[in-house]
Amino acid sequence: MPKTSELTGVPRIVVNDIRKTFVLRHTHSFKEAFIAWLRRKKLTTVFSALDDVSFTIGEGESVALLGYNGSGKSTLLKLISGVLRPNGGMVLTRGRVAGLIEVGAGFHPDLSGRENVYLNAAILGMTRKEVDANFDRIVEFAEIGEFIDTEVKHYSSGMFVRLAFSVAIHTELDILLVDEVLAVGDAPFREKCKAKIAELSSQNKTMLVVSHDLDMVAELCQRGIVLERGRKVYDGDVKTAIGEMISRGSSK
Amino acid sequence: MTGSQPTDVAGFSVPGRSRGLLDVFGYRYLLRLLVRKGILTRYHGSVLGWTWSYVKPAAQFIVFYLVFGIFLDLNRGIPGFPVYLFSGIIVINLFNEAFSNATKSIVDNAPLVKKIFLPRELFPVATVIVAFVHFLPQVLILLLVCLWVGWAPTWIGIAGILLGALIVVIISTGLGLLFGAVNVSFRDAQNFVELVLLFATWTSPVLYSWTMVRDTVPAWVLEIYMLNPLTAAVELFHEGFWLPTISEAVERPDSLWLNAFLALGLAIVLLFVGQFAFRRLEGRFAQDL
Numbered sequence: 001m002p003k004t005s006e007l008t009g010v011p012r013i014v015v016n017d018i019r020k021t022f023v024l025r026h027t028h029s030f031k032e033a034f035i036a037w038l039r040r041k042k043l044t045t046v047f048s049a050l051d052d053v054s055f056t057i058g059e060g061e062s063v064a065l066l067g068y069n070g071s072g073k074s075t076l077l078k079l080i081s082g083v084l085r086p087n088g089g090m091v092l093t094r095g096r097v098a099g100l101i102e103v104g105a106g107f108h109p110d111l112s113g114r115e116n117v118y119l120n121a122a123i124l125g126m127t128r129k130e131v132d133a134n135f136d137r138i139v140e141f142a143e144i145g146e147f148i149d150t151e152v153k154h155y156s157s158g159m160f161v162r163l164a165f166s167v168a169i170h171t172e173l174d175i176l177l178v179d180e181v182l183a184v185g186d187a188p189f190r191e192k193c194k195a196k197i198a199e200l201s202s203q204n205k206t207m208l209v210v211s212h213d214l215d216m217v218a219e220l221c222q223r224g225i226v227l228e229r230g231r232k233v234y235d236g237d238v239k240t241a242i243g244e245m246i247s248r249g250s251s252k
Numbered sequence: 253m254t255g256s257q258p259t260d261v262a263g264f265s266v267p268g269r270s271r272g273l274l275d276v277f278g279y280r281y282l283l284r285l286l287v288r289k290g291i292l293t294r295y296h297g298s299v300l301g302w303t304w305s306y307v308k309p310a311a312q313f314i315v316f317y318l319v320f321g322i323f324l325d326l327n328r329g330i331p332g333f334p335v336y337l338f339s340g341i342i343v344i345n346l347f348n349e350a351f352s353n354a355t356k357s358i359v360d361n362a363p364l365v366k367k368i369f370l371p372r373e374l375f376p377v378a379t380v381i382v383a384f385v386h387f388l389p390q391v392l393i394l395l396l397v398c399l400w401v402g403w404a405p406t407w408i409g410i411a412g413i414l415l416g417a418l419i420v421v422i423i424s425t426g427l428g429l430l431f432g433a434v435n436v437s438f439r440d441a442q443n444f445v446e447l448v449l450l451f452a453t454w455t456s457p458v459l460y461s462w463t464m465v466r467d468t469v470p471a472w473v474l475e476i477y478m479l480n481p482l483t484a485a486v487e488l489f490h491e492g493f494w495l496p497t498i499s500e501a502v503e504r505p506d507s508l509w510l511n512a513f514l515a516l517g518l519a520i521v522l523l524f525v526g527q528f529a530f531r532r533l534e535g536r537f538a539q540d541l
C-alpha cells in the first residue's frame with residue numbers, strides 16, 4: 001500500500017501497479033537470427049525492469065529512490081517523465097514535471113552557451129519570457145562568465161554540466177526528477193546545487209532524487225523508496241531505507 | 253503546464269501522452285528554436301556557409317544542362333530549357349532534402365528522445381521547415397533568371413507554384429514521419445529512402461518533357477506517371493515559372509490541375525498514414541534508440 005497517511009491534500013505523483021518490461025534481442029542480423037532459429041534457440045527474452053511498483057508522493061515531499069545498479073531507478077523516473085510508457089499500471093502526475101534525467105541532453109556542441117540556454121530552456125518547457133527573465137540568474141549560477149558566447153564544445157566537462165544544470169534548475173516546475181546529476185561538478189558547485197535543491201524543497205516543490213551519494217540523499221530527503229531488481233522492497237524514513245538497502249546488499 | 257497534455261482526473265495528467273502533430277503548434281517557440289538550430293548548425297565550420305546553398309544547385313544545374321541540354325540536345329526539343337530544367341530541379345531538391353532529413357530526424361535527436369518527453373513530431377517537422385528555408389535561395393535564383401528572360405507572372409501560375417510547394421512539403425512530412433519512426437528500430441529505412449530518392453529525379457518530368465513519356469509508354473503507364481504527386485508538383489512549377497517565359501506553343505498535360513488536386517489529396521492521406529504509424533511506433537522510441 002502506498003503511504004498516504006502523512007500526505008496532506010492532493011498528491012503530485014501517483015504510481016499504481018506499474019510494470020515495465022524490455023524485450024532483449026539476442027540476434028542483431030538476419031544471419032544470426034536464422035542460425036539461432038535453426039538451432040531452436042530463443043531469439044528474444046523478456047526482461048522485467050519494474051514489477052508492480054506502487055507509491056504516492058504528496059506535494060512538497062522529497063523522496064530518495066534507492067537501489068543498486070540496474071534496479072530500475074532510471075527506468076522509473078523515465079516512466080514518470082513520460083519518456084517511456086508502462087506495460088501495465090498507471091502513472092499520474094499533477095503539475096509541471098522537470099526531469100533532470102540527464103542534464104544537457106539537448107545541448108548542441110556547435111552552438112554558443114547562450115543559444116544552448118535558450119534552446120534547452122524551451123526543451124524543458126519554458127517560454128521565451130521566462131527565459132529572458134531568468135537568463136542572468138542562469139549564467140550567474142553556472143559561473144561561466146565570459147564563456148557564455150563561446151561554443152559549448154570548447155567548455156570543460158564541468159562547465160558544460162554546470163550550465164546544463166543551471167538551466168534545468170531555473171525552470172518553473174512543480175515536480176523535479178533528479179537522476180545522478182549531482183555527481184558531477186566540483187565540491188563547491190555540488191554544495192551550491194544541494195543548497196538550491198534544498199531551497200526548492202522549502203518552496204514546497206516535489207522532488208524525486210536518484211543518487212548513489214547516500215550522505216547527500218539523507219540530507220536532502222525525508223523519505224526513501226528502495227528498489228531491488230525492479231520491485232519495491234521498502235518505503236519509509238530515508239535513514240531506515242538506506243540501512244535496509246545496505247543490509248540487503250551485503251546479505252546477497 | 254503547457255496546457256497540451258490531456259487531463260485525466262482533476263488536474264492529473266498521464267505523462268507521455270501527446271496529440272501528435274497538433275501538439276507541435278503548442279510548442280511553437282521550441283519549434284522555432286529547433287529550426288533556428290538547424291539553420292545555424294547546417295554549414296557550421298564552413299567558410300562559405302550559406303553560399304553552399306547556391307553553389308550546389310548551380311553545379312547540379314550546369315551538369316544537367318550540359319548533358320541533357322547540349323549533349324542530348326533537349327535545348328531544341330524544349331523551348332527555354334534552362335528555366336524548365338531549373339524549376340524542376342528545385343522541386344526535387346526540396347523533396348529529397350526534406351524527406352531524407354525527416355527520416356533521420358528521430359535518430360539524430362536520440363539524446364533528446366531518450367531523456368526528455370516532447371512531442372516527437374517536432375523533430376521531423378523542424379527538419380522539413382529547415383529544408384524549406386534551404387529551398388528559398390534556390391527559388392530566388394530561379395526568380396531572377398525568370399525575370400531576366402522576361403517572366404510575366406500570372407495569378408494562376410503563382411497559385412500553381414504555391415500549391416506545388418505545399419504538396420511537396422506535406423508529402424515529405426508524411427513520409428518523413430513514417431520512415432523516421434521505422435528508422436528507429438530498423439536503420440534499413442534510411443537506406444531504403446536514399447534508394448527511393450535516387451529515382452525521384454528520373455520518375456518526374458525534370459530532365460525531359462512529359463510528352464516523351466506519352467509517346468513511348470502505354471496510356472495506363474502514363475496515367476500512373478501523371479498521378480505521381482511529384483510529377484504534379486514539377487508540372488505546377490513549370491506552369492508557374494517556365495510557361496510564362498516562352499513564346500512557343502507547347503503541349504501541356506491535359507488534366508494538370510485535376511492531377512494537382514489529386515496529388516494534394518494523396519499528400520494529405522500520406523500525412524495521416526505517417527502520423528498514424530508514428531504514433532503506433534512512438535512508444536518504443538526511447539527504449540529502442
Ligand SMILES: Nc1ncnc2c1ncn2[C@@H]1O[C@H](COP(=O)(O)OP(=O)(O)OP(=O)(O)O)[C@@H](O)[C@H]1O
Binds near residue numbers: 023068072074
Ligand atoms: N532500453 C532498454 N532496453 C533494454 N533493457 C533496458 C533498457 N533500459 C533499461 N534496461 C534494463 O533495465 C534495468 C534497469 O535499468 P535502470 O537504468 O533503470 O537501472 P538503474 O537503477 O538506474 O541503475 P543505475 O544505478 O546503474 O543507474 C537494467 O537491467 C537495464 O539493463
Ligand SMILES: [Mg+2]
Binds near residue numbers: 073074
Ligand atoms: Mg540509472
